[in-house]
Amino acid sequence: MPVTPRLEGKVAIVTGATRGIGLAIVAALVEQGVDVIGTARTDEHVKEARERVAAAGATATGGKRGRFEVRIADVRDYASVERTMSAAADLFGGLDILVNNAGIGSFGEVAAQPLEQWRDTIDTNLTGVFHGCRAAIPHLRRRGGGWIVNISSLAAKNPFAGAAAYCATKAGLNAFSEALMQEVRYDDIRVSCILPGSVRTEFAGTHDGVGTEWKLAPEDVARAVVDLLMHDPRSLPSRVEIRPSKPRK
Numbered sequence: 001m002p003v004t005p006r007l008e009g010k011v012a013i014v015t016g017a018t019r020g021i022g023l024a025i026v027a028a029l030v031e032q033g034v035d036v037i038g039t040a041r042t043d044e045h046v047k048e049a050r051e052r053v054a055a056a057g058a059t060a061t062g063g064k065r066g067r068f069e070v071r072i073a074d075v076r077d078y079a080s081v082e083r084t085m086s087a088a089a090d091l092f093g094g095l096d097i098l099v100n101n102a103g104i105g106s107f108g109e110v111a112a113q114p115l116e117q118w119r120d121t122i123d124t125n126l127t128g129v130f131h132g133c134r135a136a137i138p139h140l141r142r143r144g145g146g147w148i149v150n151i152s153s154l155a156a157k158n159p160f161a162g163a164a165a166y167c168a169t170k171a172g173l174n175a176f177s178e179a180l181m182q183e184v185r186y187d188d189i190r191v192s193c194i195l196p197g198s199v200r201t202e203f204a205g206t207h208d209g210v211g212t213e214w215k216l217a218p219e220d221v222a223r224a225v226v227d228l229l230m231h232d233p234r235s236l237p238s239r240v241e242i243r244p245s246k247p248r249k
């Protein structure tokens with residue numbers, strides 16, 4: 001019989017947690033009783049994020065809800081990433097789950113791409129994940145294991161013109177995840193990568209509304225994260241692809 005791990009009482013860090021997919025992941029984890037620290041660069045959406053997580057809880061049924069704290073931390077800055085890991089230990093007693101979700105889109109032709117935009121994309125989407133993993137692994141080892149879930153993109157597999165930097169970072173992230181998965185699996189740390197297709201968020205400056213109902217909702221990706229964490233300890237779905245069932249033709 002498969003064992004379904006209990007998530008209640010676990011501690012998670014979710015990067016890029018104040019809106020979009022990150023916020024939906026926070027709400028789903030809190031509902032499962034996980035204590036979560038979410039990060040973002042700015043405090044612009046922090047109040048709204050707190051309210052949305054609380055409101056999601058008001059409609060939830062079942063067991064004890066987790067706590068939610070927000071820290072302003074930039075994944076590009078290793079010192080601030082390390083401080084977030086220490087905050088998890090200080091506030092909640094340790095760390096069991098890291099969700100590397102923070103990411104930016106940068107779109108435009110290579111020949112005209114500002115150098116700063118290229119560096120920012122690499123620093124956020126790739127180096128930011130390395131920072132998170134490097135800082136989290138000692139904490140996860142101290143707990144006897146845990147999970148690292150990296151939010152990649154189907155753009156890693158299906159590169160398209162005008163998105164070279166973004167596609168390259170996500171393809172790199174897939175390779176990084178798989179290598180890391182092999183490195184830490186015998187420490188009982190499972191590493192997985194989720195590759196969503198189009199999701200209805202404000203990603204890359206888009207404001208999705210009417211006519212975008214065909215896209216995934218952030219909650220669909222959050223559900224994939226929770227499903228992963230529920231796997232029997234012997235099982236490791238190391239790559240999950242999730243796409244709109246009926247994309248625009």
Ligand SMILES: NC(=O)c1ccc[n+]([C@@H]2O[C@H](COP(=O)([O-])OP(=O)(O)OC[C@H]3O[C@@H](n4cnc5c(N)ncnc54)[C@H](OP(=O)(O)O)[C@@H]3O)[C@@H](O)[C@H]2O)c1
Nearest residue numbers: 016018019020021040041042074075103153198199201203
């Ligand atoms: N939306 C899609 O269609 C789609 C599809 C596939 C994959 N994804 C991936 O899913 C992830 C989340 O995307 P999303 O659509 O939810 O994006 P989003 O709506 O733009 O939200 C991004 C979140 O990340 C934070 N953030 C950005 N840069 C950060 C940094 N350097 N350090 C810490 N936090 C940072 C933002 O807050 P601040 O701005 O305050 O920092 C915000 O909370 C990304 O990795 C993206 O590549 C998205």
